[in-house]
Amino acid sequence: MKKLLNNWIVQVLLFLSLLGLTAYGSQMINDIIPPYLLMIAFFIGINLIMALGLNLITGVTGQLSLGHAAFMSIGAYSSAIATVNFDLPFLLGVLIGGLIASVFGVIIGFPTLRLTGDYLAISTLGFAEIVRVQFTNMKITNGAIGFLGIEGSTTFPIVMTIAVLMICLMVWLENSRNGRAMLAIREDEVASSAVGINTTLYKIQAFAIGAFCAGVGGALFAHTTTFIQPTDFGFQKSVDILSIVVLGGLGSIPGTIIGAIVLTAAPEILRPLSNYRMIVYGLLLVVIMIFRPYGLMGGVNLRQAVRRAMMFPKKKQAGREE
Amino acid sequence: MLTLEKINVSYGSIRALHGISLEVKKGEIVALIGANGAGKSTTLRTISGLLKPSNKDSRITFKDVQIQGMLPHKIVEMGLSHVPEGRRVFPEMSVYENLLMGAHSRKGKPGQADFDRVYHHFPRLKERIKQLAGTLSGGEQQMLAMGRALMARPDLLILDEPSMGLAPMLVEEIFHIIEDINVAGTTILLVEQNAHLALEISNRAYVLETGEIVLEGLAQDLATNEDIRKSYLGE
Numbered sequence: 001m002k003k004l005l006n007n008w009i010v011q012v013l014l015f016l017s018l019l020g021l022t023a024y025g026s027q028m029i030n031d032i033i034p035p036y037l038l039m040i041a042f043f044i045g046i047n048l049i050m051a052l053g054l055n056l057i058t059g060v061t062g063q064l065s066l067g068h069a070a071f072m073s074i075g076a077y078s079s080a081i082a083t084v085n086f087d088l089p090f091l092l093g094v095l096i097g098g099l100i101a102s103v104f105g106v107i108i109g110f111p112t113l114r115l116t117g118d119y120l121a122i123s124t125l126g127f128a129e130i131v132r133v134q135f136t137n138m139k140i141t142n143g144a145i146g147f148l149g150i151e152g153s154t155t156f157p158i159v160m161t162i163a164v165l166m167i168c169l170m171v172w173l174e175n176s177r178n179g180r181a182m183l184a185i186r187e188d189e190v191a192s193s194a195v196g197i198n199t200t201l202y203k204i205q206a207f208a209i210g211a212f213c214a215g216v217g218g219a220l221f222a223h224t225t226t227f228i229q230p231t232d233f234g235f236q237k238s239v240d241i242l243s244i245v246v247l248g249g250l251g252s253i254p255g256t257i258i259g260a261i262v263l264t265a266a267p268e269i270l271r272p273l274s275n276y277r278m279i280v281y282g283l284l285l286v287v288i289m290i291f292r293p294y295g296l297m298g299g300v301n302l303r304q305a306v307r308r309a310m311m312f313p314k315k316k317q318a319g320r321e322e
Numbered sequence: 323m324l325t326l327e328k329i330n331v332s333y334g335s336i337r338a339l340h341g342i343s344l345e346v347k348k349g350e351i352v353a354l355i356g357a358n359g360a361g362k363s364t365t366l367r368t369i370s371g372l373l374k375p376s377n378k379d380s381r382i383t384f385k386d387v388q389i390q391g392m393l394p395h396k397i398v399e400m401g402l403s404h405v406p407e408g409r410r411v412f413p414e415m416s417v418y419e420n421l422l423m424g425a426h427s428r429k430g431k432p433g434q435a436d437f438d439r440v441y442h443h444f445p446r447l448k449e450r451i452k453q454l455a456g457t458l459s460g461g462e463q464q465m466l467a468m469g470r471a472l473m474a475r476p477d478l479l480i481l482d483e484p485s486m487g488l489a490p491m492l493v494e495e496i497f498h499i500i501e502d503i504n505v506a507g508t509t510i511l512l513v514e515q516n517a518h519l520a521l522e523i524s525n526r527a528y529v530l531e532t533g534e535i536v537l538e539g540l541a542q543d544l545a546t547n548e549d550i551r552k553s554y555l556g557e
């Protein structure tokens with residue numbers, strides 16, 4: 001069984017069937033659930049895609065970034081310009097959004113070579129503000145008034161398929177040579193250099209991939225809401241995405257998934273509380289962090305837990321055979 | 323194998339090293355001893371590329387290649403591994419993963435032979451391959467840090483105070499292992515506060531005082547030197 005799973009042809013087949021299943025399943029969900037719930041599901045998917053990117057930068061590689069919304073906005077605006085001004089197909093626009101955000105990820109990745117911790121956080125924050133002000137003043141983005149007339153091309157199956165694609169990418173990366181090097185940088189940067197890890201390369205790589213995810217998320221966002229303005233991508237948005245990663249458990253992919261679901265759905269579920277909604281939401285965050293200081297899935301080794309759960313019935317069976 | 327010529331290093335305005343020159347020949351164990359703050363760690367960090375000399379006429383040569391100004395990972399790829407002061411294992415990774423990281427600089431996956439070589443020197447690590455490195459004892463962490471460095475198959479291993487904070491029994495064990503590693507073909511540059519043991523296993527030694535080399539020679543000569551006995555061997 002294990003050998004079979006290690007065969008790359010089997011892996012590719014599994015991967016493709018997973019994507020197919022996702023597309024099919026989400027189409028079914030799309031047809032069944034009410035539009036209001038569907039909208040929440042849309043945003044869970046989009047937030048998840050962006051949070052996976054930030055998880056790589058902050059959770060895995062340990063580079064605290066407070067500017068994730070900037071990459072999102074770059075993806076949103078450049079994809080919107082691509083599909084509206086240049087009449088490019090939607091999916092190509094999404095790809096362009098991701099790639100341009102990624103280029104900016106590399107650029108903002110450079111300060112990380114000299115800065116760490118709080119200092120890096122401040123500089124990413126500054127970068128995000130610069131980007132936001134730029135979009136407010138540019139003609140092509142229609143400034144503060146906002147970019148109108150984007151087609152609502154994003155569909156639920158597209159969001160879900162891309163989300164699953166990103167999860168697979170992150171799982172694969174986590175178990176790769178590159179992913180381990182990123183984790184080592186978070187653990188101890190000096191020791192990483194000492195064992196021959198090119199810390200520069202992997203930090204920039206993390207920013208490039210992380211920003212790509214945010215850009216793709218932003219592009220999907222723009223083509224969902226059909227209208228975007230610079231205030232959609234302020235500091236609050238960066239904090240929202242960071243909350244998902246921290247609440248889920250820094251560096252944990254399952255944690256990021258659960259974080260995206262909980263934190264996207266919570267404000268909607270709390271909507272009946274009207275004015276008290278954000279207070280309760282804030283309290284919820286505080287309470288979770290008190291009881292699970294390392295995040296919901298922090299410190300949980302999922303693979304070990306699953307293996308343990310699977311071992312148990314096996315032993316029982318062996319006993320029965322005796 | 324390694325030569326340093328006229329190395330100056332400063333931290334901001336503080337000069338830590340003043341014109342250090344030293345040499346390590348193939349197959350040797352060379353000790354660098356000195357009091358706290360003498361600049362021992364600074365010397366090692368400069369060799370492995372983590373710090374840069376501040377003067378232009380400085381020269382660091384490893385295997386006949388000038389390595390000053392090279393990035394640390396390039397230097398590791400050339401066969402020089404540094405076990406930093408205070409072990410610095412990756413705490414949230416298992417022993418096995420730490421060793422795997424040690425082989426990062428080599429293209430391709432490390433073979434069983436690489437792991438076996440580490441287990442040969444450090445049998446205790448083998449029993450603990452699944453344990454998180456952060457939960458190992460201090461001595462075990464030191465062994466892991468050294469094993470991790472060996473995974474890169476270095477020709478020159480530089481060790482920064484491997485005996486720090488270890489019980490006397492364990493210190494002896496570590497020093498025996500260092501000798502074994504040397505006999506198996508790895509050249510060693512050793513920084514130590516425990517001058518007694520360091521001089522015992524070394525061929526040659528340098529004495530560093532406030533950023534300058536004040537004495538150098540055969541280890542056995544230094545071990546009988548009056549000044550050294552007074553200042554570093556506590557006699």
Ligand SMILES: Nc1ncnc2c1ncn2[C@@H]1O[C@H](COP(=O)(O)OP(=O)(O)OP(=O)(O)O)[C@@H](O)[C@H]1O
Nearest residue numbers: 333336338356357358359360361362363364365515
């Ligand atoms: N990051 C730093 N910033 C400023 N000064 C430093 C820094 N690191 C070391 N120094 C100074 O440089 C000098 C040499 O330090 P170094 O760590 O090389 O000493 P050492 O010989 O390794 O000492 P020890 O035996 O205590 O480890 C000391 O005076 C120290 O205060």
Ligand SMILES: [Mg+2]
Nearest residue numbers: 362363364407
């Ligand atoms: Mg030191």
